[in-house]
Amino acid sequence: xxxxxxxxxxxxxxxxxxxxxxxxxxxxxxxxxxxxxxxxxxxxxxxxxxxxxxxxxxxxxxxxxxxxxxxxxxxxxxxxxxxxxxxxxxxxxxxxxxxxxxxxxxxxxxxxxxxxxxxxxxxxxxxxxxxxxxxxxxxxxxxxxxxxxxxxxxxxxxxxxxxxxxxxxxxxxxxxxxxxxxxxxxxxxxxxxxxxxxxxxxxxxxxxxxxxxxxxxxxxxxxxxxxxxxxxxxxxxxxxxxxxxxxxxxxxxxxxxxxxxxxxxxxxxxxxxxxxxxxxxxxxxxxxxxxxxxxxxxxxxxxxxxxxxxx
Amino acid sequence: xxxxxxxxxxxxxxxxxxxxxxxxxxxxxxxxxxxxxxxxxxxxxxxxxxxxxxxxxxxxxxxxxxxxxxxxxxxxxxxxxxxxxxxxxxxxxxxxxxxxxxxxxxxxxxxxxxxxxxxxxxxxxxxxxxxxxxxxxxxxxxxxxxxxxxxxxxxxxxxxxxxxxxxxxxxxxxxxxxxxxxxxxxxxxxxxxxxxxxxxxxxxxxxxxxxxxxxxxxxxxxxxxxxxxxxxxxxxxxxxxxxxxxxxxxxxxxxxxxxxxxxxxxxxxxxxxxxxxxxxxxxxxxxxxxxxxxxxxxxxxxxxxxxxxxxxxxxxxxxxxxxxxxxxxxxxxxxxxxxxxxxxxxxxxxxxxxxxxxxxxxxxxxxxxxxxxxxxxxxxx
Numbered sequence: 020x021x022x023x024x025x026x027x028x029x030x031x032x033x034x035x036x037x038x039x040x041x042x043x044x045x046x047x048x049x050x051x052x053x054x055x056x057x058x059x060x061x062x063x064x065x066x067x068x069x070x071x072x073x074x075x076x077x078x079x080x081x082x083x084x085x086x087x088x089x090x091x092x093x094x095x096x097x098x099x100x101x102x103x104x105x106x107x108x109x110x111x112x113x114x115x116x117x118x119x120x121x122x123x124x125x126x127x128x129x130x131x132x133x134x135x136x137x138x139x140x141x142x143x144x145x146x147x148x149x150x151x152x153x154x155x156x157x158x159x160x161x162x163x164x165x166x167x168x169x170x171x172x173x174x175x176x177x178x179x180x181x182x183x184x185x186x187x188x189x190x191x192x193x194x195x196x197x198x199x200x201x202x203x204x205x206x207x208x209x210x211x212x213x214x215x216x217x218x219x220x221x222x223x224x225x226x227x228x229x230x231x232x233x234x235x236x237x238x239x240x241x242x243x244x245x246x247x248x249x250x251x252x253x254x255x256x257x258x259x260x261x262x263x264x265x266x267x268x269x270x271x272x273x274x275x276x277x278x279x280x281x282x283x284x285x286x287x288x289x290x291x292x293x294x295x296x297x298x299x300x301x302x303x304x305x306x307x308x309x310x311x312x313x314x315x316x317x318x319x320x321x322x323x324x325x326x327x328x329x330x
Numbered sequence: 331x332x333x334x335x336x337x338x339x340x341x342x343x344x345x346x347x348x349x350x351x352x353x354x355x356x357x358x359x360x361x362x363x364x365x366x367x368x369x370x371x372x373x374x375x376x377x378x379x380x381x382x383x384x385x386x387x388x389x390x391x392x393x394x395x396x397x398x399x400x401x402x403x404x405x406x407x408x409x410x411x412x413x414x415x416x417x418x419x420x421x422x423x424x425x426x427x428x429x430x431x432x433x434x435x436x437x438x439x440x441x442x443x444x445x446x447x448x449x450x451x452x453x454x455x456x457x458x459x460x461x462x463x464x465x466x467x468x469x470x471x472x473x474x475x476x477x478x479x480x481x482x483x484x485x486x487x488x489x490x491x492x493x494x495x496x497x498x499x500x501x502x503x504x505x506x507x508x509x510x511x512x513x514x515x516x517x518x519x520x521x522x523x524x525x526x527x528x529x530x531x532x533x534x535x536x537x538x539x540x541x542x543x544x545x546x547x548x549x550x551x552x553x554x555x556x557x558x559x560x561x562x563x564x565x566x567x568x569x570x571x572x573x574x575x576x577x578x579x580x581x582x583x584x585x586x587x588x589x590x591x592x593x594x595x596x597x598x599x600x601x602x603x604x605x606x607x608x609x610x611x612x613x614x615x616x617x618x619x620x621x622x623x624x625x626x627x628x629x630x631x632x633x634x635x636x637x638x639x640x641x642x643x644x645x646x647x648x649x650x651x652x653x654x655x656x657x658x659x660x661x662x663x664x665x666x667x668x669x670x671x672x673x674x675x676x677x678x679x680x681x682x683x684x685x686x687x688x689x690x691x692x693x694x695x696x697x698x699x700x701x702x703x704x705x706x707x708x709x710x711x
Contacts, residue, residue: 090617090619093614094616094617100612103608103612104606104609104612105609106609106627117616118616118617121618167612
């Protein structure tokens with residue numbers, strides 16, 4: 020558990036981060052979202068003390084981050100940044116091994132860990148282990164960057180716009196990969212982005228920052244249905260709200276008995292997908308499958324009713 | 331189209347026309363120029379001439395760099411043959427004090443064949459190890475020619491024969507000056523560079539001061555050293571015992587070291603700054619200390635630039651060390667200035683040629699080291 024308590028950062032008298040208090044549960048993804056200059060990156064960098072807080076405190080599993088030297092603290096916290104920051108003169112394997120090397124892991128254990136991570140990120144160890152960063156695609160570099168940040172099984176992974184340098188198609192894939200890997204490893208992740216779409220897609224909880232203050236901290240559905248301020252409503256986008264909400268709800272929530280025409284959608288797909296199919300095919304319902312078996316249908320009418328329950 | 335190969339061939343043919351060697355009654359007087367075909371009898375001249383012409387012809391074949399290198403080697407062999415044959419024939423009956431030396435025609439052809447070789451080598455893009463092997467082979471061939479004695483009739487080698495011990499001493503002194511001052515500059519300049527890299531305020535002071543030192547002309551610098559070190563030698567106890575005096579090795583060494591500081595410090599600062607900001611941020615974020623960031627990230631990434639600085643210094647110091655001869659610092663400069671005083675051209679060359687060769691070899695060796703220090707292998711041409 021990460022507890023941030025009344026943390027403030029002053030730059031020449033200006034409050035870049037102003038009295039932020041929040042708690043992050045173990046094993047979840049928390050996304051900090053805001054416009055540029057909102058203090059979101061400063062907040063993140065104060066957690067591993069790349070910036071020293073002017074006042075306030077951060078506790079990781081109950082221990083204050085001020086109780087250890089900054090570089091020792093940082094070895095326990097993964098850190099991935101936009102544009103990956105890989106060492107150009109080291110192979111992929113040595114890049115991933117960077118923190119374990121700093122922690123003096125035995126060579127054998129490092130090697131096993133590197134191969135394990137490469138496999139986890141769908142990169143064949145034999146093919147990629149000895150390549151240099153210059154020989155990788157943008158998406159591969161980004162994956163190696165995240166693998167490096169996870170190498171020593173850190174208590175917490177901090178990510179600063181990790182997908183900012185990727186094109187949209189690769190970015191979506193990278194977001195899905197991160198979700199999958201986070202669930203597999205049970206990691207605790209705090210991620211900074213300016214992209215609300217990304218925040219909604221990835222975050223178990225989303226924290227919205229504006230002018231150094233934390234203006235709302237809640238689930239994506241909270242933000243959509245009960246925006247705390249006009250700024251949050253703006254960030255979510257008034258016209259986008261129903262669509263964003265639908266994309267958060269799986270078909271399994273609304274599935275009912277009955278038949279429908281056309282190809283089936285998986286129960287884990289979102290209501291937004293179902294609505295899209297209905298509109299495009301001109302139908303009133305889509306069949307829902309779990310695995311290979313049809314379990315029922317979701318109707319367009321039910322989707323409309325679901326949205327209206329959240330005015 | 332006028333290719334370098336063709337240009338070299340045309341220039342080479344033109345270079346056959348001016349005198350190839352000079353024969354003089356003694357080592358001081360002006361000699362008489364002898365053209366290539368009058369050096370000796372046809373039996374002696376024709377094989378050499380044929381080799382030179384074939385070499386020029388092969389050198390013009392642009393498509394095959396290996397053939398051009400072969401041609402250049404054949405041509406150089408021809409030149410050595412002509413020198414040896416010419417020296418023997420011209421000295422025959424010319425008197426006890428007569429001297430023969432190569433002149434304009436020889437030097438032009440030598441330059442052309444070396445340029446051909448360099449040009450062809452550049453086309454082949456050999457790796458660092460291949461270049462090292464080639465350099466070793468060339469030096470071995472040169473040593474073999476000099477050691478075999480086929481050229482020992484040449485005036486410059488006669489000057490050498492009379493000064494074998496002095497030459498060895500000068501060579502050691504010269505290298506001591508050039509390499510020693512480089513080492514001292516590296517030992518002082520490298521930490522200074524790291525300091526300047528870390529602290530922008532120090533950089534703003536130190537780099538301009540070193541830049542100012544560079545602008546002092548070398549003779550003036552030696553001049554300044556004389557009173558300063560003379561005073562130190564006279565007043566500091568034990569300084570004279572260490573060889574510190576107004577003239578001699580110490581002021582020359584110190585001056586060369588001061589000149590070397592700017593390239594060393596400047597390139598260290600530039601090299602260390604070469605690490606991308608994102609990479610340093612990641613290194614800091616993962617928990618590397620200041621020292622670890624320096625040794626694991628900044629240094630390896632900056633090493634080629636830092637070594638390039640040392641290369642500049644080394645080549646510059648090998649040349650500048652000649653001037654040390656003026657203030658009794660020793661080295662090849664001694665021969666150059668003796669030769670100037672005696673108007674003995676070959677004595678000047680005895681000092682100048684080894685200096686040029688040394689600088690040339692040092693530059694190639696340092697280039698090889700710079701290539702080996704590149705952090706990642708070149709992935710494509």
